[in-house]
Amino acid sequence: MTASLADRVVLVTGAGAGVGRGIARACAAAGAHVVVASPRENGVETVDAIRSEGGAASWARCDVTARVDVDDAVAHAVTEAGGLDVMIHNATSRRSSEPARLEDVDRALWDDHVAVSLTGAYHCARAARDQLRARSGSMILMTSPAGMEGSLMLPAYGVVKAALRGFTKSLAREWGPDGVRVNAVSPLAQTPAMTNAIKKDPALAERLARRVPLGRIGDTEADVATVVVFLASDAARYVTGQTLVADGGRYLNL
Amino acid sequence: MTTGVRALVTGSESGFGRAVASALGDLGVELVHDDPVALVVHAAVDPVALEPRTLAETSSEDWQRSCDEVLRSALECAQDAYRRLHGSGGSLVFVTPTIGITGAAHLVAYAAAVEGVRALAKSAARQWGGARIRVNCVAPRAELLAPDAGPLSPDVAEPALAGVPADVRAVASAITLLAAEGIVVTGATIVVDGGVVMIP
Numbered sequence: 001m002t003a004s005l006a007d008r009v010v011l012v013t014g015a016g017a018g019v020g021r022g023i024a025r026a027c028a029a030a031g032a033h034v035v036v037a038s039p040r041e042n043g044v045e046t047v048d049a050i051r052s053e054g055g056a057a058s059w060a061r062c063d064v065t066a067r068v069d070v071d072d073a074v075a076h077a078v079t080e081a082g083g084l085d086v087m088i089h090n091a092t093s094r095r096s097s098e099p100a101r102l103e104d105v106d107r108a109l110w111d112d113h114v115a116v117s118l119t120g121a122y123h124c125a126r127a128a129r130d131q132l133r134a135r136s137g138s139m140i141l142m143t144s145p146a147g148m149e150g151s152l153m154l155p156a157y158g159v160v161k162a163a164l165r166g167f168t169k170s171l172a173r174e175w176g177p178d179g180v181r182v183n184a185v186s187p188l189a190q191t192p193a194m195t196n197a198i199k200k201d202p203a204l205a206e207r208l209a210r211r212v213p214l215g216r217i218g219d220t221e222a223d224v225a226t227v228v229v230f231l232a233s234d235a236a237r238y239v240t241g242q243t244l245v246a247d248g249g250r251y252l253n254l
Numbered sequence: 255m256t257t258g259v260r261a262l263v264t265g266s267e268s269g270f271g272r273a274v275a276s277a278l279g280d281l282g283v284e285l286v287h288d289d290p291v292a293l294v295v296h297a298a299v300d301p302v303a304l305e306p307r308t309l310a311e312t313s314s315e316d317w318q319r320s321c322d323e324v325l326r327s328a329l330e331c332a333q334d335a336y337r338r339l340h341g342s343g344g345s346l347v348f349v350t351p352t353i354g355i356t357g358a359a360h361l362v363a364y365a366a367a368v369e370g371v372r373a374l375a376k377s378a379a380r381q382w383g384g385a386r387i388r389v390n391c392v393a394p395r396a397e398l399l400a401p402d403a404g405p406l407s408p409d410v411a412e413p414a415l416a417g418v419p420a421d422v423r424a425v426a427s428a429i430t431l432l433a434a435e436g437i438v439v440t441g442a443t444i445v446v447d448g449g450v451v452m453i454p
Binding site: 101102114119125147155158159163167174 | 308310312314317321322325332333336337340353354356357359360361367368372373375376377378379380381382408441454
């Protein structure tokens, strides 16, 4: 059983593929109208998948690093579906899974991570604020264990994912008095990036599984997106400022 | 214990950075600008970045100054520290106020950046351990970094060490502890606020 998002409007950034697509589909399956925000046309495929399952969705072309795009995507939610209840910032740099040494990280790699994750979060929060306040809504940000325990391979990714937790906790304090909740989700899921990494290094799957008490890598929709739906729903109405870890028990240090 | 250790402190020309440098000097650390160094401390603070405002009142320029610039300055310090320390090893310490851990209303951009810096330290610790570079964070209350900004930290608890000053000397003591020989600590955050914030 999943929590209900009937009559809710949810916007998901980076919803053209991977975890974002899984979240969009799960929210639609729970009854929400989903605005699929993505910079490329693959957002249309997510919308088609949702509609073929009987759900409601529409695509907004949206590069989260451009403030006007995010403002337009929220305006699109208002025009298409009458408002916005839940803003989900899932988009990350396309270079997120590119291994790097911190001493060699250049300005371009760094700035791309910061722009998509952090400037994107700022744009999403600003654009959604009035709608979320009016409708006692919530914001959800996708983070990562790389942000909590550091990362041997992806230092820039770890930095921005940790910063999103600082963002989440701070905005939860700021918006709590207005009845708006802000939470983060830290997933471990079988994404296209993960599938590619395993293709290159078949032993990776086994190494990962060994570190996961539940012994497997999660499914984006059945294992991770359901947790996002829970946080978006009234079932989580007393939960704010938290990081909900949906990773089979891999990270237990909190 | 760390008497005579050669240290480079960023931001030591003014404000919080100067106070940290001076307190380290009082503990016997030798403050230098040139190699060799065994300790690098990132204590540079832009007080403007800590000016509280709601997210709704935060302009794109404010956001960049309080978030992007704070992160970039930490990256530049880390990369510079690597160049100085990777031959002989040493200690790199970031000052990361506790508002990153607790979150703080009206400081969303800065608190986000602080958590980013703590993760930067952890990733650096993991990548540079082989070069015997240890990377840690020292977390005082944010009010210590920007004394003129008014109250910044959320009211989460009374300090356990009531009446004991959690001032810049506490920051310096923790830094020297982290610079000591034989301390097998890296990727850690030491909170120096007298026991207000306790990490889970």
